[in-house]
Amino acid sequence: MKFGVVIFPGSNCVTDCYYALRDVLGQDTEYIWHGTKDLNYFDCIVLPGGFSYGDYLRCGAIARFSPVMDSVLEFAHSGKPVIGICNGFQVLTEAGLLPGALLRNKNMKFICDNVFLKTENTNTPFTNLCSGEQVLKIPVAHGDGNYYVDDETLKSMKENNQIVFRYCDAQGHVTDKANPNGSLGNIAGVCNREGNVLGMMPHPERCMEKILGNEDGIVILKSMVNYLKGGVING
Amino acid sequence: MDKKAYEKVGLTSGEYGRIVDILGRQPNNLELNLYGVMWSEHCSYKNSKPVLRMFPTSGQRVLQGPGENAGIVDIGDGLAVVMKIESHNHPSAVEPYQGAATGAGGIIRDIFTMGARPVALLNSLRFGELDNDRTKYLFENVVAGIGGYGNCIGIPTVGGEVYFNDCYKGNPLVNAMCVGIIRHKDIKKGTASGAGNAVMIVGAPTGRDGMGGASFASTELNQESQENRSAVQVGDPFMEKLLLEACLELFDTGCVIGVQDLGAAGLTSASSETASRGGSGMDIDVDLVPRRETGMIPVEVMISESQERMLVIVEKGREEEVTGVFEKWGLHSSVIGRVTDDGILTVRDKGQVVGRLPAKSLADEAPVYHREYKEPSYLEQIRVLDADRLEIPADLNGVLMKLLASPSIASKEWVYRQYDHMVMTNTAVAPGSDAAVIRIRGTNKAIALTTDCNSRYCYLNPGVGGAIAIAEAARNLVCSGARPLAVTDGLNFGNPEKPGVFWQFRQAVSGMSEACRVLDTPVISGNVSFYNETDTHAVFPTPVVGMVGLVENTANITTQAFKDEGDIIVLLGKNGEEAGGSEYLKVVHGLEKGSVPNLNLDEEKRLQDCCLELIDSGMVKSAHDCSEGGMAVALAESCISGGLGAEVEFETCGRKDFLLFGETQSRILVTVEKGKLEQLKNIVGRFDVPVLELGRVKGEKLEITVAGQKEIGLDVRDIETNWRGAIKCIME
Numbered sequence: 001m002k003f004g005v006v007i008f009p010g011s012n013c014v015t016d017c018y019y020a021l022r023d024v025l026g027q028d029t030e031y032i033w034h035g036t037k038d039l040n041y042f043d044c045i046v047l048p049g050g051f052s053y054g055d056y057l058r059c060g061a062i063a064r065f066s067p068v069m070d071s072v073l074e075f076a077h078s079g080k081p082v083i084g085i086c087n088g089f090q091v092l093t094e095a096g097l098l099p100g101a102l103l104r105n106k107n108m109k110f111i112c113d114n115v116f117l118k119t120e121n122t123n124t125p126f127t128n129l130c131s132g133e134q135v136l137k138i139p140v141a142h143g144d145g146n147y148y149v150d151d152e153t154l155k156s157m158k159e160n161n162q163i164v165f166r167y168c169d170a171q172g173h174v175t176d177k178a179n180p181n182g183s184l185g186n187i188a189g190v191c192n193r194e195g196n197v198l199g200m201m202p203h204p205e206r207c208m209e210k211i212l213g214n215e216d217g218i219v220i221l222k223s224m225v226n227y228l229k230g231g232v233i234n235g
Numbered sequence: 236m237d238k239k240a241y242e243k244v245g246l247t248s249g250e251y252g253r254i255v256d257i258l259g260r261q262p263n264n265l266e267l268n269l270y271g272v273m274w275s276e277h278c279s280y281k282n283s284k285p286v287l288r289m290f291p292t293s294g295q296r297v298l299q300g301p302g303e304n305a306g307i308v309d310i311g312d313g314l315a316v317v318m319k320i321e322s323h324n325h326p327s328a329v330e331p332y333q334g335a336a337t338g339a340g341g342i343i344r345d346i347f348t349m350g351a352r353p354v355a356l357l358n359s360l361r362f363g364e365l366d367n368d369r370t371k372y373l374f375e376n377v378v379a380g381i382g383g384y385g386n387c388i389g390i391p392t393v394g395g396e397v398y399f400n401d402c403y404k405g406n407p408l409v410n411a412m413c414v415g416i417i418r419h420k421d422i423k424k425g426t427a428s429g430a431g432n433a434v435m436i437v438g439a440p441t442g443r444d445g446m447g448g449a450s451f452a453s454t455e456l457n458q459e460s461q462e463n464r465s466a467v468q469v470g471d472p473f474m475e476k477l478l479l480e481a482c483l484e485l486f487d488t489g490c491v492i493g494v495q496d497l498g499a500a501g502l503t504s505a506s507s508e509t510a511s512r513g514g515s516g517m518d519i520d521v522d523l524v525p526r527r528e529t530g531m532i533p534v535e536v537m538i539s540e541s542q543e544r545m546l547v548i549v550e551k552g553r554e555e556e557v558t559g560v561f562e563k564w565g566l567h568s569s570v571i572g573r574v575t576d577d578g579i580l581t582v583r584d585k586g587q588v589v590g591r592l593p594a595k596s597l598a599d600e601a602p603v604y605h606r607e608y609k610e611p612s613y614l615e616q617i618r619v620l621d622a623d624r625l626e627i628p629a630d631l632n633g634v635l636m637k638l639l640a641s642p643s644i645a646s647k648e649w650v651y652r653q654y655d656h657m658v659m660t661n662t663a664v665a666p667g668s669d670a671a672v673i674r675i676r677g678t679n680k681a682i683a684l685t686t687d688c689n690s691r692y693c694y695l696n697p698g699v700g701g702a703i704a705i706a707e708a709a710r711n712l713v714c715s716g717a718r719p720l721a722v723t724d725g726l727n728f729g730n731p732e733k734p735g736v737f738w739q740f741r742q743a744v745s746g747m748s749e750a751c752r753v754l755d756t757p758v759i760s761g762n763v764s765f766y767n768e769t770d771t772h773a774v775f776p777t778p779v780v781g782m783v784g785l786v787e788n789t790a791n792i793t794t795q796a797f798k799d800e801g802d803i804i805v806l807l808g809k810n811g812e813e814a815g816g817s818e819y820l821k822v823v824h825g826l827e828k829g830s831v832p833n834l835n836l837d838e839e840k841r842l843q844d845c846c847l848e849l850i851d852s853g854m855v856k857s858a859h860d861c862s863e864g865g866m867a868v869a870l871a872e873s874c875i876s877g878g879l880g881a882e883v884e885f886e887t888c889g890r891k892d893f894l895l896f897g898e899t900q901s902r903i904l905v906t907v908e909k910g911k912l913e914q915l916k917n918i919v920g921r922f923d924v925p926v927l928e929l930g931r932v933k934g935e936k937l938e939i940t941v942a943g944q945k946e947i948g949l950d951v952r953d954i955e956t957n958w959r960g961a962i963k964c965i966m967e
Binding site: 016212 | 379382386387471653655657659663676789
């Protein structure tokens with residue numbers, strides 16, 4: 001079972017994801033250079049956060065043309081799990097693997113802070129160890145995390161249970177005040193129709209250890225391990 | 236040669252004469268420009284050198300003192316901390332976003348030039364009062380610029396300070412600090428040696444931006460400065476991220492002899508300084524430098540301050556290894572010349588020699604000035620504070636709330652929320668406590684980081700103010716559980732040619748030096764920024780102290796937050812009622828005067844040792860330095876951070892307002908479990924430090940009784956809303 005963390009030029013959470021998987025969870029993990037095409041011996045791909053290609057033009061817009069992305073598309077279409085965190089989420093929407101787009105934060109400023117997430121779908125490779133509606137404290141750090149999608153798509157996303165995380169308060173109430181960036185419906189993370197591709201703006205890899213004051217991210221990464229081990233997905 | 240030519244590049248007639256003596260002839264235009272930038276104050280420290288010699292710069296742990304791109308201090312296990320602070324004041328006054336962004340970019344390069352991976356950024360910012368649009372614009376864009384650069388490159392901005400005072404209106408101060416971690420064996424130096432070795436320029440192509448920035452930084456700001464935007468560089472953090480990764484990968488190959496960042500004075504300083512350090516010369520051809528603009532003449536290439544470039548000295552025959560690594564990262568790398576053994580910097584254009592000058596004369600032989608100094612006359616009037624004429628406010632609750640909403644004291648969340656302070660996943664203590672703490676992976680250690688300076692104290696008494704800046708920085712680290720290791724200083728002053736300003740400078744450095752000696756924190760790197768003046772006034776003397784400390788065991792990391800109901804609140808150190816120079820006097824009485832608080836360095840040292848011993852013993856649950864706003868603000872901050880109230884009592888026969896809001900030095904508030912109080916007192920007794928039980932952590936209110944009367948009674952939630960929202964409310 002092998003995890004791969006993709007390095008685009010300008011990705012800056014590469015080491016963080018690698019460390020979280022390899023050192024904190026003890027998983028076999030390798031870096032994947034953006035020029036790589038062969039992803040055959042990986043079981044799960046992580047598109048990490050950062051500023052791929054400087055986020056010039058539009059966040060994730062250039063990275064989607066990296067050679068590795070053709071293979072990531074293929075990998076995802078074969079049903080294997082792909083997670084995009086922050087910039088990785090932006091790349092996945094640009095690549096068409098996930099619906100919607102991420103716009104500038106409503107207040108037009110970069111936001112780095114702890115936020116709370118309500119888990120709305122535990123039937124995914126990334127949330128199968130979460131309890132129903134579990135509230136997780138996970139940090140965000142982005143300038144463009146304002147999720148937007150058209151009404152029709154949103155409707156079908158709801159029907160398909162594709163909204164995985166929403167911003168909420170510490171008690172799990174999804175309120176305007178708990179929405180850090182103006183995201184439509186407080187959406188913080190979504191998956192594809194098949195459920196094997198997840199994009200989320202918050203950074204679970206940043207809260208995996210006691211010394212960092214927060215371990216809520218563990219459940220997400222452990223869910224991935226559990227899924228790959230053939231663990232049961234919640235029904 | 237036209238007499239004005241040397242004036243145009245910022246040189247005096249005396250300096251011009253010296254150049255003619257060195258060369259034995261008149262310099263040509265290119266050569267003159269090179270001397271102009273290299274002999275500017277910014278590059279040569281010609282006004283400050285003799286004074287800076289006062290600083291203690293060596294110590295058991297110092298691996299690299301001043302004189303390199305950054306200082307290095309040992310933290311054991313074969314590891315070391317690399318640190319430096321630098322000012323970007325003038326660029327930020329004119330073009331705040333790019334000025335601040337490139338300030339961060341420049342200081343990051345100084346760190347990885349030494350071979351280290353940068354792990355944290357800090358800053359020290361000063362603006363005018365937030366009562367006008369121009370200042371808000373500067374504040375907003377400086378913060379955005381620092382964030383824009385640090386967030387993109389992926390180095391956490393973990394701490395700093397922001398102050399507001401009218402003396403900075405028109406001349407804000409933007410000091411950026413970077414800290415890196417390195418293995419001793421990987422340390423790189425800015426040295427060019429070995430005739431025939433290749434001189435390569437790597438990273439971004441060269442353009443016309445930042446022309447003469449070093450000279451621009453060495454004059455006062457005026458109306459014309461606003462037009463001087465071409466002296467401000469433009470930053471590209473994405474490019475720097477690639478450069479950072481490529482350089483660290485390159486250093487691993489072992490083919491690099493020396494490396495230097497192209498900062499102030501660009502290729503001129505990088506070439507002449509590396510050659511001078513190595514006792515070598517260099518023969519370079521500007522035609523081989525990759526450009527991003529056409530039609531650049533040789534002098535423009537030599538003094539351009541285009542960002543994200545490095546000069547690398549590479550072992551002869553291994554140039555292709557460099558090209559390989561940089562191509563992988565999509566970056567330029569070009570051989571532009573060779574190291575020579577003649578000590579001469581030879582500049583060519585398409586092979587033709589266009590300048591020949593001794594490298595050492597550019598880098599190290601600028602004239603040194605022993606400036607005149609004299610105590611400025613303003614001091615006499617502001618020293619005296621007639622306290623009897625100040626009414627004691629009836630509503631001390633109101634005073635506390637007003638102080639907590641004063642932008643210099645209020646929460647800086649509006650600022651640090653815009654900085655990614657968590658990337659790299661090492662931030663154990665985020666912004667908002669006494670110091671930031673970064674754990675060192677693979678060890679049980681952590682480092683604590685802070686920047687500090689109360690410039691009002693320095694304005695009222697630069698000697699004591701300078702010493703307090705060092706003492707307070709060290710105290711902040713100690714409160715976090717760290718033993719202070721070393722200092723990087725950012726000395727921001729007015730025009731040194733004015734005797735009053737130079738007196739402030741000398742006094743401040745002297746006060747800092749004494750404190751550094753007693754507290755065993757040598758100065759290992761730093762930066763001097765003079766000419767921080769506008770048409771009407773100079774800034775307060777502002778010697779910013781950047782300090783790093785070592786937490787030997789991460790279990791000892793301590794924060795200011797109250798932890799548990801029932802814990803006993805104890806004051807270490809002598810309580811006092813010194814109000815001179817306080818935020819209270821300024822905010823409530825509109826006065827910036829009086830005697831600054833007294834500082835006894837021996838007492839301070841004992842206090843800090845005592846606090847560390849207590850933390851080591853494992854009994855301290857929280858520790859917080861009492862600084863701006865005094866005891867009442869310190870208690871309020873610990874309540875807010877912990878989400879808990881406190882009940883506290885003081886005795887006094889003096890003034891209640893001075894007791895609560897005065898800024899007496901050498902005081903630390905700690906909390907312990909009730910059952911451990913006696914044990915604490917025993918340890919404190921060994922250090923001969925005064926100790927006073929003040930009260931306990933309790934409920935949801937902060938209640939302070941003074942001389943039997945309840946003076947403060949506020950809900951922690953109300954205090955927090957007021958403190959947290961103050962800056963946001965002004966800015967949005």
